[in-house]
Amino acid sequence: NAGVTQTPKFRVLKTGQSMTLLCAQDMNHEYMYWYRQDPGMGLRLIHYSVGEGTTAKGEVPDGYNVSRLKKQNFLLGLESAAPSQTSVYFCASSPLDRDYGYTFGSGTRLTVV
Amino acid sequence: GQNIDQPTEMTATEGAIVQINCTYQTSGFNGLFWYQQHAGEAPTFLSYNVLDGLEEKGRFSSFLSRSKGYSYLLLKELQMKDSASYLCAVRHQTGANNLFFGTGTRLTVIP
Numbered sequence: 001n002a003g004v005t006q007t008p009k010f011r012v013l014k015t016g017q018s019m020t021l022l023c024a025q026d027m028n029h030e031y032m033y034w035y036r037q038d039p040g041m042g043l044r045l046i047h048y049s050v051g052e053g054t055t056a057k058g059e060v061p062d063g064y065n066v067s068r069l070k071k072q073n074f075l076l077g078l079e080s081a082a083p084s085q086t087s088v089y090f091c092a093s094s095p096l097d098r099d100y101g102y103t104f105g106s107g108t109r110l111t112v113v
Numbered sequence: 114g115q116n117i118d119q120p121t122e123m124t125a126t127e128g129a130i131v132q133i134n135c136t137y138q139t140s141g142f143n144g145l146f147w148y149q150q151h152a153g154e155a156p157t158f159l160s161y162n163v164l165d166g167l168e169e170k171g172r173f174s175s176f177l178s179r180s181k182g183y184s185y186l187l188l189k190e191l192q193m194k195d196s197a198s199y200l201c202a203v204r205h206q207t208g209a210n211n212l213f214f215g216t217g218t219r220l221t222v223i224p
Binding site: 030031033035040041042043044045048049050056058059090094099100101102103104105106107 | 117146148154155156157158161163200202209210211212213214215216217
């Protein structure tokens with residue numbers, strides 16, 4: 001049981017380049033999330049999804065897009081990367097049962113130069 | 114909006130007890146979570162409180178007072194492997210179980 005898998009684990013981008021971060025979960029969870037974690041800022045919600053085909057904005061959505069075409073996958077896209085998007089990105093999922101917390105992926109460390 | 118405060122750093126001795134506090138101000142509170150995060154790793158779920166009182170899980174306990182906007186995580190019989198960041202997170206009533214995180218408390222356990 002893999003849980004939540006994120007790819008890639010590390011990436012370096014040049015300013016203006018685009019990329020997609022992939023998140024896959026095998027727990028049949030309804031809800032999926034993308035967070036970024038920066039020193040002194042804590043985890044901040046970028047976008048989330050309540051089910052296949054749905055997405056919604058979180059606290060810091062600017063510069064990012066997401067898609068959830070299949071229930072198990074949640075993609076995070078950067079159309080034109082900026083140095084301010086240098087961060088560690090975590091994907092997470094949770095079931096409908098609200099007594100359970102999130103299961104996080106292992107993270108993607110992205111550097112934009 | 115959400116405002117979640119916790120101390121930035123704490124140090125405690127192996128075998129001792131440590132209490133990590135978290136205060137929050139939020140509209141639409143619907144639960145408080147604690148996560149553990151070792152350096153360079155993903156956060157892992159520790160505990161969940163939605164009603165006032167103490168929840169105990171082995172060496173870890175978490176307390177919640179909704180009227181005071183206050184929670185704490187209590188770690189007993191500290192071990193070196195407990196050195197990590199501890200994240201307090203508040204769930205909002207709306208949204209998909211959306212959690213709002215504090216900046217975390219980095220705990221260092223010394224021999």
